[in-house]
Amino acid sequence: xxxxxxxxxxxxxxxxxxxxxxxxxxxxxxxxxxxxxxxxxxxxxxxxxxxxxxxxxxxxxxxxxxxxxxxxxxxxxxxxxxxxxxxxxxxxxxxxxxxxxxxxxxxxxxxxxxxxxxxxxxxxxxxxxxxxxxxxxxxxxxx
Amino acid sequence: xxxxxxxxxxxxxxxxxxxxxxxxxxxxxxxxxxxxxxxxxxxxxxxxxxxxxxxxxxxxxxxxxxxxxxxxxxxxxxxxxxxxxxxxxxxxxxxxxxxxxxxxxxxxxxxxxxxxxxxxxxxxxxxxxxxxxxxxxxx
Numbered sequence: 001x002x003x004x005x006x007x008x009x010x011x012x013x014x015x016x017x018x019x020x021x022x023x024x025x026x027x028x029x030x031x032x033x034x035x036x037x038x039x040x041x042x043x044x045x046x047x048x049x050x051x052x053x054x055x056x057x058x059x060x061x062x063x064x065x066x067x068x069x070x071x072x073x074x075x076x077x078x079x080x081x082x083x084x085x086x087x088x089x090x091x092x093x094x095x096x097x098x099x100x101x102x103x104x105x106x107x108x109x110x111x112x113x114x115x116x117x118x119x120x121x122x123x124x125x126x127x128x129x130x131x132x133x134x135x136x137x138x139x140x141x142x143x
Numbered sequence: 144x145x146x147x148x149x150x151x152x153x154x155x156x157x158x159x160x161x162x163x164x165x166x167x168x169x170x171x172x173x174x175x176x177x178x179x180x181x182x183x184x185x186x187x188x189x190x191x192x193x194x195x196x197x198x199x200x201x202x203x204x205x206x207x208x209x210x211x212x213x214x215x216x217x218x219x220x221x222x223x224x225x226x227x228x229x230x231x232x233x234x235x236x237x238x239x240x241x242x243x244x245x246x247x248x249x250x251x252x253x254x255x256x257x258x259x260x261x262x263x264x265x266x267x268x269x270x271x272x273x274x275x276x277x278x279x280x281x282x
Contacts, residue, residue, distance in 0.1 A: 014164055021171050028178030045263035049271035050189030066259075101190060106260035110216070110253040113262075114281040117195050126194050128279075132263050134189035 038103060039065045039076045045106040047132030053101075060098035062091060063131075068105040070112030081115060088123040097124065103131045191266040193251075193279045212240065215282070216253045216261050234268045241272035252280045 042065055064084065065073045072084055079087070091098060100120055104113050117128055214233070215222040221233055228236070240247055249269060253262055262279070269277055 014168070018164075018168070018171070021168075021175055025171065025174050025178065028175070028182060032178060032181065044186075044188070045260040045267075047189045047191060047263060047267040047270070049267050050191045051270070053188040053190050104259045106258065106263065108259040109255065110257045110259060110262065110281060111255035113259055114253070114255070117279070117281070121195050126196070127192060128195050129190040129192050130259075130263055130266060131188050131190055132267065133186045135187040137184040137186050 037075055038063070039067055039073050042067055042103055042105045043107070044103065044131060044133045046136075047134060050132055050134065052134050053131070058099050060091070060095045061101060062088070062098065063101040063103055064116055066102065066104040066108050066112055066116055068107040070108060070115075072116060081119060084116070085119050085122065088119055088125075092123045092125070097127075099127070099129065100125055101129045101131055189270075191263065191270055193266065193277045196278050196280065212237075212247055212249045214249065214251050214265065216251060216257045216265060218254065218256045218258070221261070221265065230264060230268065233265070234271070237268055237272040237274060241274050245273050246276055247274060248276045248278065249274055250278050250280065252282050254282045 063074065065076070067073070071078055072081065073079060074084075074087070102113065102116060104116075120126075120128055213224050221228050221230065223233060223236065237249075251262070251265060266277065
């Protein structure tokens with residue numbers, strides 16, 4: 001059995017490992033989302049029986065967030081009730097009736113949810129969807 | 144000069160030029176670990192559909208339909224047709240009613256101070272029973 005030269009070192013074939021590692025990195029780069037698309041402070045209530053929100057949604061859908069103090073935001077950008085009304089009106093004039101999702105915190109008082117629903121009905125939208133958590137996969141937050 | 148001469152000699156011997164792999168692998172692993180740590184799985188969400196009748200009280204059809212179920216959501220619980228009920232009991236009622244007809248109108252009234260979680264829990268058991276005809280009013 002030939003002895004290895006001490007300076008040569010043990011050589012493993014690196015190529016497949018580097019291939020796999022690059023694949024993983026590209027996967028993570030593509031899937032990463034740096035910015036939150038919604039207000040991360042909002043804690044949703046559980047709902048095990050509601051229909052699941054599918055990945056592919058109607059592109060006209062608007063998602064209105066209401067935090068526990070009753071502040072309204074869309075895509076984590078806070079706005080006033082008057083501004084929300086303008087946005088809804090503009091969207092309604094453009095598309096007609098469109099789906100509305102309400103992401104309200106579980107501790108929100110109904111009067112704040114009501115004010116948003118009233119804006120919807122003023123615009124002419126009668127169907128409203130409330131978002132809830134079907135299955136928790138993110139790390140558990142202390143309640 | 145001597146070093147250059149050495150490499151030139153080695154090249155000439157047919158040995159492949161070696162790329163220094165160690166720093167690249169270090170960086171790549173750092174990146175990989177960063178991405179694994181920052182990856183966060185999103186919750187699966189469900190949506191609960193309700194209809195919101197007009198805020199105008201004249202447009203509300205009062206006692207128009209026979210099959211009507213009135214549930215009021217207060218700050219601390221539910222009242223079904225004038226009687227306070229707990230959620231499991233309400234669940235049983237709704238499941239039994241839904242076994243007769245899924246098209247029963249359920250009218251949910253919420254007081255201004257009731258938390259949103261109670262409404263969502265109620266809508267959840269309505270979805271479980273399969274009731275489709277839900278209307279939410281605000282008091």
